[in-house]
Every structure is written in structure tokens, then in C-alpha cells.
Amino acid sequence: MSVVVAKNIRKSFGGLQVLKGVSLTVEGGEVVxxxxxxxxxxxxFLRCLNGLESVDSGEIEVAGHRMSRKPAELRRLRRDVGIVFQSYNLFPHLTAGENIMLAPVQVKGIGKDAARSEAKRCLSLVGLGDRFEAYPDMLSGGQQQRVAIARSLAMQPKVLLFDEVTSALDPELTGEVLAVIEKLARDGMTMILVTHEMGFARRVANRTIFMRDGIIHEEGPSAEFFSSPKTPELRAFLHAEVG
Structure with a gap:
């Protein structure tokens, strides 16, 4: 069943056209x-799927929600579509556990005891079951990013979006975060990842898409995509990234 359907998405900022007709369908449990x-x-494009950017034209349906600018409908969509950014955006005055509890309590109206139990479960999922009471400044960058992932998981999303979540981390901490995402993939979470980690994309993603100049330039099953790129532009990009 298709969980993400985007048709002919166009988006400009002023006179700059950033998306020039992007279409994508993602099935349940697929990692792209x-x-x-x-x-x-x-x-x-990723921000458009979560409603953080409005589109100029085209249609988007994610987790059964048709994209709308109506605040109530956007809130319903964001309950089912989590997004994790390269900056962790944790509240420094709240513990890791309190950061995770915040949205389930305020957005979903879940009781604090249930939210606390779910926060502990999600922290355990990302390997931080013993850091519930830790404040962000007591955690490494990799740990903070894993808390950010746990915060999204606590909303029990149907789709998770990741926007360059390891770009601010050194290689060791990057490995910590990628291991969490890989586990989510094995568990069947539907995910779309913007990433510069080519080896990770090849290993974990069912499908990889190469975007260039606001369009999908080439796509395919990840193993084939990386081993046999069809266009000179993709070959040049992969050579530059690996080299």
C-alpha cells in the first residue's frame, strides 16, 4: 500500500524554482x-512532505492525509509524519525524557504516566534507556540526535523523514545514529532519508533517488543504482562522493 504519494510537485522561492515537477510514490515499509x-x-522536497513548506502546485498525500494549508489538517498530518533534522532542536531546560514526552502530552493529549512509559520505551529503542534524566548538555551529539529520533518515535508515526541527520556528527557518532536508523528499517518503518552517506544508502535503502536541478534525475533499486549508474551525471556525482 502506498504511504507517500507526491505528484508533480513544484516549489519556488522568489524567482528561484527549486522543485520542477517531482513525483514519488513510497510503499509501506519501504526505505528510500x-x-x-x-x-x-x-x-x-522532504519539508514539503511534512507541510513545513507549502507547494506552488502538485498533490501530496502522506499516511492517508491529503496535504492542506488548514492548520487542523496539518496538525493531523504531522501526528503521523515525523521529521528529524541535522540540528537536534532539543529544549535545553528539559531532560531527554521530558523532551520526548512533550509532544505526546501536548499534541495527542496522552496522560503523563503513559507518556513517561512511552518515552522510556523509545529511549531504550535508540540505546539510551539509562539517560531519561540527562539534560541535553550532558549528552554527546550522537546521543542528542538519538533522543531526537526517540522524540519522533514517541508520536508513533507512520512515516519518518530524515534530513541529513548525521551531517554535523563525527564518524563515530554518525555510526551510532545510522545503527538506530538501520534497526528501524529492519523493523519495517517507512522512511525517506536525505543523506550523503552513500554506503549506508546502498546497504539500507530499498531504493535510491538522485536529485539534480530540482528533478528526479535517476532512481532505482539501491544495489543496481550504485553498481550500474545509467547517466554520466550520476556517475560523476558518485565518483566525487566516494573519491
């Missing part, structure tokens, strides 16, 4: 990696 150079439109 978006790769491409800076300015190719991949992060803007």
Missing part, C-alpha cells in the same frame, strides 16, 4: 534514500 548535490531540491 534521496541523494544529490547542494541545491538539488532534496531537503525542500
Amino acid at each position: 534514500a534521496l541523494i544529490g548535490g547542494s541545491g538539488s531540491g532534496k531537503s525542500t
